[in-house]
Amino acid sequence: MLYTSDSLSQLIEEFSLLPGIGKKSAQRIAMYILKLPNEQVERMAKALVNVKEKMQYCVSCWNFTEQNPCSICSNPKRDRSTICVVEEPSDVIAIEKTNEYKGLYHVLGGSLSPLDGIGPEDLKVNELLTRMNSSVQEIILALNPNIEGEATTIYLTRLLKPLGTKVTRLARGIPIGGDLEFADEATITRALEGRVVV
Amino acid sequence: MLYTSDSLSQLIEEFSLLPGIGKKSAQRIAMYILKLPNEQVERMAKALVNVKEKMQYCVSCWNFTEQNPCSICSNPKRDRSTICVVEEPSDVIAIEKTNEYKGLYHVLGGSLSPLDGIGPEDLKVNELLTRMNSSVQEIILALNPNIEGEATTIYLTRLLKPLGTKVTRLARGIPIGGDLEFADEATITRALEGRVVV
Numbered sequence: 001m002l003y004t005s006d007s008l009s010q011l012i013e014e015f016s017l018l019p020g021i022g023k024k025s026a027q028r029i030a031m032y033i034l035k036l037p038n039e040q041v042e043r044m045a046k047a048l049v050n051v052k053e054k055m056q057y058c059v060s061c062w063n064f065t066e067q068n069p070c071s072i073c074s075n076p077k078r079d080r081s082t083i084c085v086v087e088e089p090s091d092v093i094a095i096e097k098t099n100e101y102k103g104l105y106h107v108l109g110g111s112l113s114p115l116d117g118i119g120p121e122d123l124k125v126n127e128l129l130t131r132m133n134s135s136v137q138e139i140i141l142a143l144n145p146n147i148e149g150e151a152t153t154i155y156l157t158r159l160l161k162p163l164g165t166k167v168t169r170l171a172r173g174i175p176i177g178g179d180l181e182f183a184d185e186a187t188i189t190r191a192l193e194g195r196v197v198v
Numbered sequence: 199m200l201y202t203s204d205s206l207s208q209l210i211e212e213f214s215l216l217p218g219i220g221k222k223s224a225q226r227i228a229m230y231i232l233k234l235p236n237e238q239v240e241r242m243a244k245a246l247v248n249v250k251e252k253m254q255y256c257v258s259c260w261n262f263t264e265q266n267p268c269s270i271c272s273n274p275k276r277d278r279s280t281i282c283v284v285e286e287p288s289d290v291i292a293i294e295k296t297n298e299y300k301g302l303y304h305v306l307g308g309s310l311s312p313l314d315g316i317g318p319e320d321l322k323v324n325e326l327l328t329r330m331n332s333s334v335q336e337i338i339l340a341l342n343p344n345i346e347g348e349a350t351t352i353y354l355t356r357l358l359k360p361l362g363t364k365v366t367r368l369a370r371g372i373p374i375g376g377d378l379e380f381a382d383e384a385t386i387t388r389a390l391e392g393r394v395v396v
Contacts, residue, residue, distance in 0.1 A: 003291065005264040007249045014242040019230050025218050031288045032217050033246065034253055034262055041250045044212040045243035048231065051205045052239045055232055064232055066203040090229045093201065 008034070060131070062107040062124045064089045072096075072105060079103045081137040085128065085156065087111050087144055095142065103140070106131065111148040112155055120155065128156075132163055141169040206232070258329070260305040260322045262287045270294075270303060277301045279335040283326065283354065285309050285342055293340065301338070304329065309346035310353055318353065326354075330361055339367040 003009045008030060015026035033041055057063070058070035065071070072078060072092075082103030086092055092105050108123040139160050143149035153169055160167050172190035174183055183191075201207045206228060213224035231239055255261070256268035263269065270276060270290075280301030284290055290303050306321040337358050341347035351367055358365050370388035372381055381389075 005249075005253065005262065005269075007245065007252045007264060008262065011245040011249045014245045017238075018227050020223050020226060021219075027288065027291065028218060029216050030249070031286070034249065034287075036250075038250055040215075041246050045246040047205065047209040047212045048239050048243040048246075051203075051209045051228070051232065052234075052236055054205045055203065064203065064206065066205060071203075088229070089232075090225065093225065 061105045062109060062127060063092050063105060077102070080135055082140065083128075083131065083136055083138075084140040084142050086142050087149070087152075091142065091144075103138075108143075108152070111143055111152040113148045113151075123152075125156070125159070129159070132160070132165065136165055138166040138168060141167065143169075145172065259303045260307060260325060261290050261303060275300070278333055280338065281326075281329065281334055281336075282338040282340050284340050285347070285350075289340065289342075301336075306341075306350070309341055309350040311346045311349075321350075323354070323357070327357070330358070330363065334363055336364040336366060339365065341367075343370065 003012070011030045011033065012023070012026045015021055015029050016023050018026075021029070054066045055064050056066070056068060058065040058068060058073055060069045060073040063070050063072070067074075079102045083106050084095060084101060084103055085106045085108060086095070087108055087110055089107055092107065095101050095105075106124065106128050108125065108128070110118055110123055112118060112120065112123070139156075141153045141156055143152050157167050157169075171194055172187070173194055174180060174187065174191050180188070201210070209228045209231065210221070210224045213219055213227050214221050216224075219227070252264045253262050254264070254266060256263040256266060256271055258267045258271040261268050261270070265272070277300045281304050282293065282299060282301055283304045283306060284293070285306055285308055287305055290305065293299050293303075304322065304326050306323065306326070308316055308321055310316060310318065310321070337354075339351045339354055341350050355365050355367075369392055370385070371392055372378060372385065372389050378386070
Protein backbone atom coordinates (compact mmCIF):
# COMPACT_ATOMS: atom_id res chain seq x y z
CA MET A 1 0.00 0.00 0.00
CA LEU A 2 1.17 3.46 -0.88
CA TYR A 3 -0.10 5.59 1.99
CA THR A 4 -0.29 4.17 5.47
CA SER A 5 -3.49 6.06 6.24
CA ASP A 6 -6.82 6.92 4.68
CA SER A 7 -6.90 10.43 6.11
CA LEU A 8 -3.53 11.14 4.47
CA SER A 9 -4.69 9.84 1.06
CA GLN A 10 -7.84 11.91 1.46
CA LEU A 11 -5.87 15.10 2.14
CA ILE A 12 -3.52 14.46 -0.81
CA GLU A 13 -6.56 13.87 -3.02
CA GLU A 14 -8.18 17.15 -1.94
CA PHE A 15 -5.02 19.17 -2.53
CA SER A 16 -4.35 17.64 -5.93
CA LEU A 17 -7.72 19.02 -7.11
CA LEU A 18 -6.43 22.60 -6.71
CA PRO A 19 -5.07 24.49 -9.73
CA GLY A 20 -1.33 24.17 -10.32
CA ILE A 21 -0.96 21.40 -7.74
CA GLY A 22 -0.18 17.94 -9.08
CA LYS A 23 -0.08 14.65 -7.23
CA LYS A 24 3.55 15.13 -6.19
CA SER A 25 3.10 18.67 -4.84
CA ALA A 26 -0.08 17.56 -3.05
CA GLN A 27 1.89 14.80 -1.34
CA ARG A 28 4.66 17.20 -0.39
CA ILE A 29 2.16 19.67 1.05
CA ALA A 30 0.31 16.94 2.97
CA MET A 31 3.58 15.72 4.49
CA TYR A 32 4.40 19.29 5.47
CA ILE A 33 0.98 19.73 7.06
CA LEU A 34 1.51 16.62 9.19
CA LYS A 35 4.46 18.37 10.79
CA LEU A 36 2.75 21.71 11.37
CA PRO A 37 1.46 22.67 14.83
CA ASN A 38 -2.21 21.78 15.36
CA GLU A 39 -3.23 25.42 15.76
CA GLN A 40 -1.88 26.39 12.35
CA VAL A 41 -3.74 23.56 10.61
CA GLU A 42 -6.96 24.44 12.42
CA ARG A 43 -6.50 28.10 11.48
CA MET A 44 -6.09 27.02 7.85
CA ALA A 45 -9.21 24.81 7.93
CA LYS A 46 -11.14 27.67 9.50
CA ALA A 47 -9.90 30.12 6.85
CA LEU A 48 -11.24 27.78 4.15
CA VAL A 49 -14.72 27.51 5.66
CA ASN A 50 -14.72 31.20 6.61
CA VAL A 51 -14.00 32.49 3.15
CA LYS A 52 -16.88 30.47 1.68
CA GLU A 53 -19.31 31.53 4.40
CA LYS A 54 -18.53 35.24 4.28
CA MET A 55 -17.97 35.75 0.56
CA GLN A 56 -20.67 37.15 -1.67
CA TYR A 57 -20.80 39.13 -4.88
CA CYS A 58 -20.87 42.93 -4.73
CA VAL A 59 -24.32 44.05 -5.98
CA SER A 60 -22.68 46.86 -7.91
CA CYS A 61 -19.41 45.62 -9.45
CA TRP A 62 -19.80 41.81 -9.02
CA ASN A 63 -16.41 41.43 -7.39
CA PHE A 64 -16.08 39.09 -4.41
CA THR A 65 -16.78 40.91 -1.15
CA GLU A 66 -17.62 40.38 2.51
CA GLN A 67 -19.76 43.50 2.77
CA ASN A 68 -22.23 44.93 0.27
CA PRO A 69 -21.44 47.07 -1.64
CA CYS A 70 -17.73 46.15 -1.66
CA SER A 71 -14.99 48.28 -0.14
CA ILE A 72 -14.07 49.75 -3.53
CA CYS A 73 -17.63 50.65 -4.57
CA SER A 74 -18.37 52.14 -1.13
CA ASN A 75 -15.10 54.09 -0.93
CA PRO A 76 -15.95 57.82 -1.31
CA LYS A 77 -12.40 58.53 -2.53
CA ARG A 78 -12.79 56.42 -5.69
CA ASP A 79 -13.52 58.23 -8.93
CA ARG A 80 -17.10 57.32 -9.88
CA SER A 81 -16.76 58.65 -13.45
CA THR A 82 -14.61 55.73 -14.63
CA ILE A 83 -15.46 52.02 -14.71
CA CYS A 84 -12.80 49.43 -15.55
CA VAL A 85 -14.34 46.26 -17.00
CA VAL A 86 -12.45 43.03 -16.21
CA GLU A 87 -13.10 39.32 -16.58
CA GLU A 88 -12.37 38.00 -13.10
CA PRO A 89 -11.93 39.21 -9.49
CA SER A 90 -8.22 38.31 -9.76
CA ASP A 91 -7.91 40.97 -12.49
CA VAL A 92 -9.15 43.58 -10.01
CA ILE A 93 -6.36 42.54 -7.63
CA ALA A 94 -3.78 42.77 -10.46
CA ILE A 95 -4.85 46.33 -11.32
CA GLU A 96 -5.17 47.42 -7.66
CA LYS A 97 -1.56 46.31 -7.14
CA THR A 98 -0.37 49.11 -9.45
CA ASN A 99 -1.86 51.75 -7.13
CA GLU A 100 -2.49 53.77 -10.30
CA TYR A 101 -6.18 53.29 -10.92
CA LYS A 102 -8.62 55.21 -8.73
CA GLY A 103 -11.93 54.48 -10.49
CA LEU A 104 -14.49 51.71 -10.06
CA TYR A 105 -14.59 48.18 -11.51
CA HIS A 106 -17.05 45.87 -13.17
CA VAL A 107 -16.37 42.12 -13.08
CA LEU A 108 -17.97 40.34 -16.05
CA GLY A 109 -17.36 36.85 -14.66
CA GLY A 110 -15.62 35.62 -17.82
CA SER A 111 -15.43 36.45 -21.52
CA LEU A 112 -17.51 35.65 -24.59
CA SER A 113 -16.72 32.19 -25.89
CA PRO A 114 -19.27 30.76 -28.35
CA LEU A 115 -17.35 27.46 -28.50
CA ASP A 116 -17.89 26.98 -24.76
CA GLY A 117 -21.45 28.22 -25.06
CA ILE A 118 -20.74 31.41 -23.12
CA GLY A 119 -22.79 34.30 -24.50
CA PRO A 120 -23.49 37.85 -23.23
CA GLU A 121 -26.37 36.54 -21.06
CA ASP A 122 -23.87 34.42 -19.07
CA LEU A 123 -21.77 37.49 -18.23
CA LYS A 124 -22.69 40.54 -16.16
CA VAL A 125 -23.28 42.63 -19.30
CA ASN A 126 -26.83 43.77 -18.48
CA GLU A 127 -25.61 44.66 -14.99
CA LEU A 128 -22.95 46.87 -16.62
CA LEU A 129 -25.56 48.61 -18.77
CA THR A 130 -27.69 49.44 -15.72
CA ARG A 131 -24.65 51.24 -14.24
CA MET A 132 -24.32 53.50 -17.31
CA ASN A 133 -25.75 56.74 -15.91
CA SER A 134 -24.74 60.31 -16.75
CA SER A 135 -21.95 60.37 -14.15
CA VAL A 136 -20.00 57.63 -15.98
CA GLN A 137 -17.60 59.31 -18.40
CA GLU A 138 -15.21 56.53 -19.36
CA ILE A 139 -15.32 52.75 -19.64
CA ILE A 140 -11.90 51.09 -19.70
CA LEU A 141 -12.02 47.61 -21.24
CA ALA A 142 -9.29 45.59 -19.51
CA LEU A 143 -9.99 42.12 -20.89
CA ASN A 144 -7.41 39.41 -21.42
CA PRO A 145 -5.26 39.63 -24.59
CA ASN A 146 -6.64 36.43 -26.14
CA ILE A 147 -9.33 35.61 -28.73
CA GLU A 148 -12.16 35.53 -26.18
CA GLY A 149 -11.01 38.80 -24.60
CA GLU A 150 -10.76 40.44 -28.03
CA ALA A 151 -14.27 39.27 -28.98
CA THR A 152 -15.65 40.59 -25.68
CA THR A 153 -13.87 43.92 -26.21
CA ILE A 154 -15.38 44.30 -29.69
CA TYR A 155 -18.84 43.28 -28.45
CA LEU A 156 -18.80 45.71 -25.51
CA THR A 157 -17.42 48.56 -27.64
CA ARG A 158 -20.35 48.18 -30.07
CA LEU A 159 -22.76 48.09 -27.18
CA LEU A 160 -21.35 51.01 -25.18
CA LYS A 161 -20.23 53.51 -27.81
CA PRO A 162 -23.80 54.42 -28.97
CA LEU A 163 -24.53 55.44 -25.36
CA GLY A 164 -22.11 58.34 -25.85
CA THR A 165 -19.57 57.23 -23.24
CA LYS A 166 -15.85 57.28 -23.95
CA VAL A 167 -14.70 53.66 -24.36
CA THR A 168 -10.97 52.87 -24.05
CA ARG A 169 -8.85 49.73 -23.83
CA LEU A 170 -5.47 48.91 -22.29
CA ALA A 171 -2.40 49.64 -24.44
CA ARG A 172 -0.70 46.70 -26.14
CA GLY A 173 3.06 46.60 -26.54
CA ILE A 174 6.38 45.28 -25.32
CA PRO A 175 6.07 44.37 -21.62
CA ILE A 176 8.38 46.19 -19.20
CA GLY A 177 11.41 44.02 -18.46
CA GLY A 178 10.66 42.06 -21.61
CA ASP A 179 13.21 41.46 -24.32
CA LEU A 180 12.45 42.74 -27.85
CA GLU A 181 14.26 39.72 -29.28
CA PHE A 182 11.86 37.32 -27.58
CA ALA A 183 8.63 39.24 -28.13
CA ASP A 184 6.21 37.53 -30.55
CA GLU A 185 5.22 39.05 -33.90
CA ALA A 186 1.72 40.00 -32.79
CA THR A 187 3.06 41.93 -29.79
CA ILE A 188 5.69 43.75 -31.87
CA THR A 189 3.06 44.60 -34.51
CA ARG A 190 0.83 46.10 -31.80
CA ALA A 191 3.76 47.98 -30.29
CA LEU A 192 4.59 49.49 -33.72
CA GLU A 193 0.97 50.45 -34.36
CA GLY A 194 0.71 52.08 -30.95
CA ARG A 195 4.07 53.91 -31.12
CA VAL A 196 4.16 57.28 -29.38
CA VAL A 197 6.12 60.48 -30.05
CA VAL A 198 8.93 61.01 -27.53
CA MET B 199 -6.70 48.15 -0.92
CA LEU B 200 -5.54 44.95 -2.55
CA TYR B 201 -8.08 42.39 -1.37
CA THR B 202 -11.66 43.37 -0.77
CA SER B 203 -11.99 41.05 2.20
CA ASP B 204 -10.10 40.00 5.31
CA SER B 205 -11.13 36.36 5.05
CA LEU B 206 -9.70 36.23 1.52
CA SER B 207 -6.37 37.78 2.59
CA GLN B 208 -6.30 35.34 5.50
CA LEU B 209 -6.78 32.33 3.19
CA ILE B 210 -4.12 33.57 0.75
CA GLU B 211 -1.76 34.09 3.68
CA GLU B 212 -2.34 30.54 4.97
CA PHE B 213 -1.79 28.97 1.56
CA SER B 214 1.37 30.95 0.85
CA LEU B 215 2.94 29.35 3.95
CA LEU B 216 2.83 25.92 2.28
CA PRO B 217 5.93 24.56 0.52
CA GLY B 218 6.17 25.34 -3.21
CA ILE B 219 3.29 27.82 -3.07
CA GLY B 220 4.19 31.47 -3.52
CA LYS B 221 2.00 34.53 -3.09
CA LYS B 222 0.74 34.31 -6.69
CA SER B 223 -0.19 30.62 -6.58
CA ALA B 224 -1.83 31.15 -3.19
CA GLN B 225 -3.97 33.90 -4.69
CA ARG B 226 -4.87 31.72 -7.66
CA ILE B 227 -5.84 28.84 -5.37
CA ALA B 228 -7.90 31.10 -3.10
CA MET B 229 -9.78 32.50 -6.09
CA TYR B 230 -10.42 28.96 -7.27
CA ILE B 231 -11.70 27.95 -3.82
CA LEU B 232 -14.18 30.84 -3.84
CA LYS B 233 -15.81 29.25 -6.87
CA LEU B 234 -15.89 25.69 -5.53
CA PRO B 235 -19.10 24.19 -4.14
CA ASN B 236 -19.44 24.60 -0.36
CA GLU B 237 -19.36 20.84 0.23
CA GLN B 238 -15.98 20.44 -1.44
CA VAL B 239 -14.42 23.23 0.63
CA GLU B 240 -15.88 21.79 3.83
CA ARG B 241 -14.56 18.35 2.86
CA MET B 242 -11.12 19.88 2.38
CA ALA B 243 -11.21 21.70 5.72
CA LYS B 244 -12.29 18.48 7.40
CA ALA B 245 -9.48 16.51 5.72
CA LEU B 246 -6.97 19.00 7.15
CA VAL B 247 -8.23 18.70 10.71
CA ASN B 248 -8.76 14.95 10.37
CA VAL B 249 -5.22 14.19 9.28
CA LYS B 250 -3.78 16.03 12.27
CA GLU B 251 -6.18 14.40 14.72
CA LYS B 252 -5.67 10.84 13.53
CA MET B 253 -1.98 10.87 12.67
CA GLN B 254 0.60 9.47 15.05
CA TYR B 255 4.05 7.93 14.75
CA CYS B 256 4.35 4.15 14.42
CA VAL B 257 6.00 2.87 17.62
CA SER B 258 8.13 0.51 15.57
CA CYS B 259 9.23 2.26 12.34
CA TRP B 260 8.39 5.92 13.19
CA ASN B 261 6.46 6.43 9.98
CA PHE B 262 3.20 8.39 10.10
CA THR B 263 0.26 6.10 10.80
CA GLU B 264 -3.37 6.09 11.94
CA GLN B 265 -3.10 2.74 13.73
CA ASN B 266 -0.26 1.42 15.84
CA PRO B 267 1.83 -0.39 14.71
CA CYS B 268 1.44 0.92 11.15
CA SER B 269 -0.04 -1.09 8.27
CA ILE B 270 3.43 -2.01 6.97
CA CYS B 271 4.86 -3.14 10.34
CA SER B 272 1.69 -5.12 11.13
CA ASN B 273 1.46 -6.73 7.68
CA PRO B 274 2.35 -10.46 8.09
CA LYS B 275 3.36 -10.63 4.41
CA ARG B 276 6.27 -8.19 4.83
CA ASP B 277 9.76 -9.64 5.15
CA ARG B 278 10.87 -8.99 8.74
CA SER B 279 14.54 -9.80 8.01
CA THR B 280 15.18 -6.54 6.10
CA ILE B 281 14.88 -2.96 7.36
CA CYS B 282 15.20 -0.05 4.96
CA VAL B 283 16.37 3.12 6.73
CA VAL B 284 15.05 6.39 5.27
CA GLU B 285 15.03 10.04 6.30
CA GLU B 286 11.36 10.97 5.95
CA PRO B 287 7.90 9.36 5.62
CA SER B 288 7.77 10.66 2.02
CA ASP B 289 10.77 8.42 1.24
CA VAL B 290 8.72 5.40 2.35
CA ILE B 291 6.03 6.40 -0.15
CA ALA B 292 8.64 6.80 -2.91
CA ILE B 293 10.00 3.28 -2.30
CA GLU B 294 6.54 1.72 -1.85
CA LYS B 295 5.61 3.11 -5.28
CA THR B 296 8.14 0.78 -6.92
CA ASN B 297 6.28 -2.29 -5.57
CA GLU B 298 9.72 -3.93 -5.40
CA TYR B 299 10.54 -3.77 -1.72
CA LYS B 300 8.81 -6.20 0.63
CA GLY B 301 10.75 -5.59 3.86
CA LEU B 302 10.18 -3.16 6.74
CA TYR B 303 11.21 0.50 7.13
CA HIS B 304 12.75 2.73 9.73
CA VAL B 305 12.16 6.49 9.47
CA LEU B 306 15.01 8.47 11.05
CA GLY B 307 13.17 11.79 10.92
CA GLY B 308 16.02 13.59 9.13
CA SER B 309 19.76 13.27 8.60
CA LEU B 310 22.86 14.23 10.55
CA SER B 311 23.68 17.91 10.08
CA PRO B 312 26.15 19.37 12.58
CA LEU B 313 25.74 22.84 11.05
CA ASP B 314 22.03 22.78 11.87
CA GLY B 315 22.76 21.21 15.25
CA ILE B 316 21.18 17.89 14.33
CA GLY B 317 23.04 15.01 15.95
CA PRO B 318 22.26 11.27 16.32
CA GLU B 319 20.19 11.99 19.46
CA ASP B 320 17.78 14.08 17.36
CA LEU B 321 17.12 11.17 14.99
CA LYS B 322 15.51 7.80 15.70
CA VAL B 323 18.93 6.09 15.85
CA ASN B 324 18.52 4.49 19.29
CA GLU B 325 15.09 3.30 18.23
CA LEU B 326 16.75 1.61 15.23
CA LEU B 327 19.29 -0.10 17.49
CA THR B 328 16.54 -1.54 19.72
CA ARG B 329 15.06 -3.17 16.59
CA MET B 330 18.32 -4.99 15.82
CA ASN B 331 17.44 -8.49 16.98
CA SER B 332 18.61 -11.80 15.53
CA SER B 333 15.84 -11.92 12.92
CA VAL B 334 17.18 -8.79 11.17
CA GLN B 335 19.58 -9.90 8.45
CA GLU B 336 20.00 -6.79 6.32
CA ILE B 337 19.84 -3.04 6.80
CA ILE B 338 19.42 -1.04 3.60
CA LEU B 339 20.54 2.57 4.01
CA ALA B 340 18.38 4.63 1.63
CA LEU B 341 19.38 8.14 2.62
CA ASN B 342 19.38 11.14 0.32
CA PRO B 343 22.38 11.56 -2.04
CA ASN B 344 23.65 14.78 -0.43
CA ILE B 345 26.30 15.64 2.17
CA GLU B 346 23.99 15.09 5.17
CA GLY B 347 22.72 11.79 3.76
CA GLU B 348 26.32 10.65 3.11
CA ALA B 349 27.38 11.56 6.65
CA THR B 350 24.39 9.70 8.08
CA THR B 351 25.16 6.66 5.92
CA ILE B 352 28.78 6.58 7.15
CA TYR B 353 27.71 7.07 10.77
CA LEU B 354 25.08 4.32 10.65
CA THR B 355 27.42 1.90 8.83
CA ARG B 356 30.02 2.28 11.60
CA LEU B 357 27.31 1.77 14.21
CA LEU B 358 25.58 -1.21 12.63
CA LYS B 359 28.40 -3.24 11.06
CA PRO B 360 29.93 -4.33 14.42
CA LEU B 361 26.53 -5.87 15.28
CA GLY B 362 27.15 -8.44 12.54
CA THR B 363 24.26 -7.42 10.30
CA LYS B 364 24.68 -7.00 6.56
CA VAL B 365 24.57 -3.25 5.79
CA THR B 366 23.87 -2.14 2.19
CA ARG B 367 23.11 1.14 0.46
CA LEU B 368 21.23 2.11 -2.71
CA ALA B 369 23.22 1.98 -5.96
CA ARG B 370 24.42 5.27 -7.44
CA GLY B 371 24.49 5.80 -11.18
CA ILE B 372 22.86 7.30 -14.23
CA PRO B 373 19.11 7.69 -13.59
CA ILE B 374 16.76 5.81 -15.93
CA GLY B 375 15.52 8.15 -18.64
CA GLY B 376 18.46 10.43 -17.88
CA ASP B 377 20.86 11.61 -20.54
CA LEU B 378 24.55 10.75 -20.15
CA GLU B 379 25.46 14.08 -21.73
CA PHE B 380 23.67 16.01 -18.98
CA ALA B 381 24.71 13.86 -16.01
CA ASP B 382 27.08 15.62 -13.59
CA GLU B 383 30.66 14.47 -12.99
CA ALA B 384 29.96 13.03 -9.55
CA THR B 385 27.12 10.86 -10.88
CA ILE B 386 29.20 9.61 -13.83
CA THR B 387 32.12 8.86 -11.49
CA ARG B 388 29.80 6.81 -9.26
CA ALA B 389 28.33 5.04 -12.28
CA LEU B 390 31.83 4.10 -13.48
CA GLU B 391 32.86 2.89 -10.03
CA GLY B 392 29.71 0.82 -9.73
CA ARG B 393 29.84 -0.63 -13.27
CA VAL B 394 28.53 -4.18 -13.60
CA VAL B 395 29.42 -7.05 -15.94
CA VAL B 396 26.77 -7.61 -18.59
